[in-house]
């Protein structure tokens with residue numbers, strides 16, 4: 001980006017640390033720019049308080065986190081999916097967030113654009129939750145002509161400055177005036193009222209936090225991205241996201257060759273977690289096989305949503321992709337118990 | 339018969355009147371610094387739509403919320419990188435960081451030195467009250483040796499920063515120190531810094547009678563002001579290393595650095611124009 005951005009009229013800066021990186025992004029976005037930052041593990045941890053600032057001030061921005069083994073310095077640079085829950089719960093307080101998990105360089109490209117569009121639509125930071133495998137992968141990527149790329153920008157106020165209330169609209173997502181546009185906004189990470197002024201009253205806090213959550217929750221069906229591959233009424237379903245998908249699809253194909261009744265649910269927006277396809281699949285599936293490169297994070301979501309079904313888990317730690325044979329074994333186990 | 343008349347204060351248009359009364363204690367010096375800042379803006383007839391005031395967290399950090407301009411109240415310690423982001427997106431805006439000594443030099447110290455090193459065009463106004471006022475008077479990086487605070491009940495055993503020396507060493511192009519009693523000089527200094535292109539730093543020594551003053555038995559806000567009046571000396575352009583702040587001896591005030599060097603956002607945009615072949619002056623289309 002340091003090479004490319006100046007060529008296309010963009011600004012690049014390398015900050016002194018990752019929390020400064022995210023704050024610069026927030027500053028640029030508040031001034032009206034589209035801005036992003038990218039990091040891995042420890043840098044993502046450093047960004048958490050500032051992620052909260054972006055959520056609280058409803059600043060559109062994009063963060064790429066290339067997951068590696070952690071905690072701490074952990075395994076630079078080996079693949080992991082250990083930060084999925086951190087992406088959802090890493091900052092203090094209650095909130096909802098959007099996170100997309102690519103499984104190929106093409107998806108990495110597409111999801112980054114999608115991340116900007118979602119962040120501008122919902123005024124929320126969007127995380128591209130990649131992992132080392134997909135980040136270091138070389139594969140064909142089709143870059144469409146510029147005019148074929150859908151670009152969404154934040155809604156601007158339609159009222160003059162005297163009438164504008166930064167957080168005052170009845171809509172879940174208020175129009176956003178930016179710095180330097182004459183609106184003279186005051187924006188704070190403190191709990192704030194419609195004017196944007198600090199207000200510590202319980203009612204104001206409750207109203208604000210529910211709106212920040214509900215703008216994502218009530219639009220979840222629109223935000224969800226997922227694919228169901230395979231049988232219409234499968235007896236077993238693999239649930240997977242990110243580069244672990246590459247192992248899972250191999251196991252899936254093998255299982256189908258053997259004539260097993262399986263489907264694969266590829267989750268593309270890990271947050272908000274797509275509950276509907278899981279609920280639908282649990283009507284016929286006798287069980288789910290969750291494949292993750294961690295000790296069980298999305299596993300908990302699957303257990304929460306499809307609790308009454310049998311849930312098997314394939315965990316891969318250490319940096320390699322999961323072995324498809326291990327996934328096949330778990331598929332057979334689910335079907336044997338059927 | 340007495341008639342009640344309401345008169346507008348000359349600085350009212352520069353304030354968010356709907357946010358007054360402010361949160362500061364009687365005898366606190368922060369309001370004086372805000373007043374000097376607003377006066378400087380007024381005297382320069384500064385375009386308030388081209389100004390962004392950024393604060394961190396703390397008593398001083400509330401200032402951004404009172405100015406009738408675009409304002410942003412960041413997380414603790416982060417006003418400088420926020421201001422950097424604004425400048426990178428819209429270099430034509432003037433950003434002023436108005437914050438406390440703890441915010442800017444404890445948790446935010448790293449950002450301060452790097453912004454000064456890059457020479458990003460912004461004015462950093464630091465209200466130095468020698469402690470963390472907002473959170474109950476803890477020691478900070480400017481607390482004098484031996485001073486009592488809520489977290490140094492036996493006297494402070496940490497050496498404080500000399501902020502003007504630090505700023506000069508990190509590369510600031512304009513560096514000055516005043517006390518809240520130097521209202522006229524402070525105002526002139528702020529005016530100068532507002533017009534300067536580059537990283538400017540003004541430290542203002544200010545009383546916190548509620549906490550630092552109370553812990554150190556310094557009397558009322560007025561007593562503390564008297565002390566500042568007695569101890570301060572103006573020594574313009576002496577070596578900032580020699581410009582000490584010693585509440586028991588002397589507080590050296592004045593301008594210490596006023597120089598020129600290439601400014602960062604100008605260099606960024608020069609590079610963009612060169613590499614893109616386009617006349618880009620801001621990445622945000624207006």
Ligand SMILES: Cc1ncc(C[n+]2csc(CCOP(=O)(O)OP(=O)(O)O)c2C)c(N)n1
Pocket residue numbers: 395396397398399414437438439440441442465467469470471472473478
């Ligand atoms: C990350 C974080 N740590 C601690 C705090 C609590 N806190 C609020 S203000 C403050 C110190 C402010 O000191 P200073 O900048 O000197 O401002 P003053 O109140 O003295 O004007 C602290 C530690 C916080 N808000 N965030």
Ligand code: SF4
Pocket residue numbers: 361362363365366367368397398467471472545546547548549550
């Ligand atoms: S606590 Fe100290 S710094 Fe804060 S408002 Fe009161 S006097 Fe001022």
Ligand SMILES: [Mg+2]
Pocket residue numbers: 396438439440465466467468469470471478
């Ligand atoms: Mg202080």
